[in-house]
Amino acid sequence: MNDLRWRVESPGAQTTVQDLGRDGWRHLGVARAGALDPAQAALANRLVGNPDDAAVLEIALGGPTLSLPAPTRIALCGAEAGMRFEDRSGRTHAIPGGRRVDLPAGRLRIGTLRNGLRAWLAVAGGIATTPVLGSRSTDLRGGFGGLDGRALRAGDDLPIGAHDMPDVVAPGVVAPVFPAQWFALDAQDARTAPIRYVPSSLGIAAALATHAWTVDPRSDRQGLRCAGDMLSTDMRSTALPEQVSAPVAPGTIQLPPDGRPIVLLADAQTVGGYPRLGHVIAADLPRLAQRRPGDALRFLAVDAAAARAAMARRRGELARLHWAIDLALGDRPES
Secondary structure, three states: OOOEEEEEEEOOOEEEEEOOOOOOOHHHOOOOOOOOOHHHHHHHHHHHOOOOOOOEEEEEOEOOEEEEOOOEEEEEEEEEEEEEEEEOOOOEEEEOOOOOEEEOOEEEEEEEEEEEEEEEEEEOOOEOOOOEOOEOOOEOOOOEOOEOOEOOOOOOEEEEOOOOOOOOOOOEEOOOOOOHHHHOOOOOOOOOOOEEEEEOOOHHHHHHHHOOEEEOOOOOOOEEEEEOOOOOOOHHHHOOOOOOOEEOOOOEEEOOOOOOOEEEOOOOOOEEOOOEEEEEOOOOHHHHHHOOOOOEEOEEEOOHHHHHHHHHHHHHHHHHHHHHHHHHHOOOOOO
16 A cells, blocks of 8 residues: 555654664764664564664654554554554554554554653554655754654654555454563663763763763753763863864764763764763663653763674674564565
């Protein structure tokens, strides 16, 4: 079916269309955007039989209510959510996360997220908005991509890509059922373990790990702001060099004049003039997507070798999980 659209009855706190990001344009000042946890978005896609880079809905805090006009297949990965489905007869059904679920026509409600801040909803066929610069991701700062460059609003129609619709009259979880812990991708508690970073050469960079921080409510997809005591009571005493703007990327830790660091995330600008304290390692950066305002935040300094080893472990975990899903469900989505 080539003209299937979901109607957005209510949008949730902030729901955007995202894929794995807009690569190859940073030299022109274009942010990468994309899912804040690409691995969870790829897992959701894998469960419904999509390519890993198909567009999904990234949901923050609380989810949308969506009207589904025809049977479809979904999966939700990331933070836990109370999902309810109302069929055409008015009966409601609890829908689990981390599962492949076939749904008939009806209404899907995704409630408040728990044990995290964000989740990723995949649908068979993907969210089929028009690509911009090779990606369907929403760049909220730039105002393009996704659905008109913004978060969803009530009344929006979401185009769904062509797919073989399941022949179902009632919601059904497609066996096998995977253990929820499979999707953690971390042996440690992702919300309490320290965030590892490789310090820069600035003398104050090591002090980042000696301070206790919380997540500032002003944090967004551009950057996670740290709240707490400033790194120095007199910024002039740190002898931070004045500098012209220089390249930055997701994971860069900037130190603004108020002494409270900012970790840049997917929608970050491409250059910045604030001093840089270092870079969050790639294996830990997705964990920041789940930190809620007020959550405790600690940093741990590591070297580049430890960063590479951590990323190798994460890639191995993800590859094994992809293999297990493909084997169990009989899918071999194209990369």
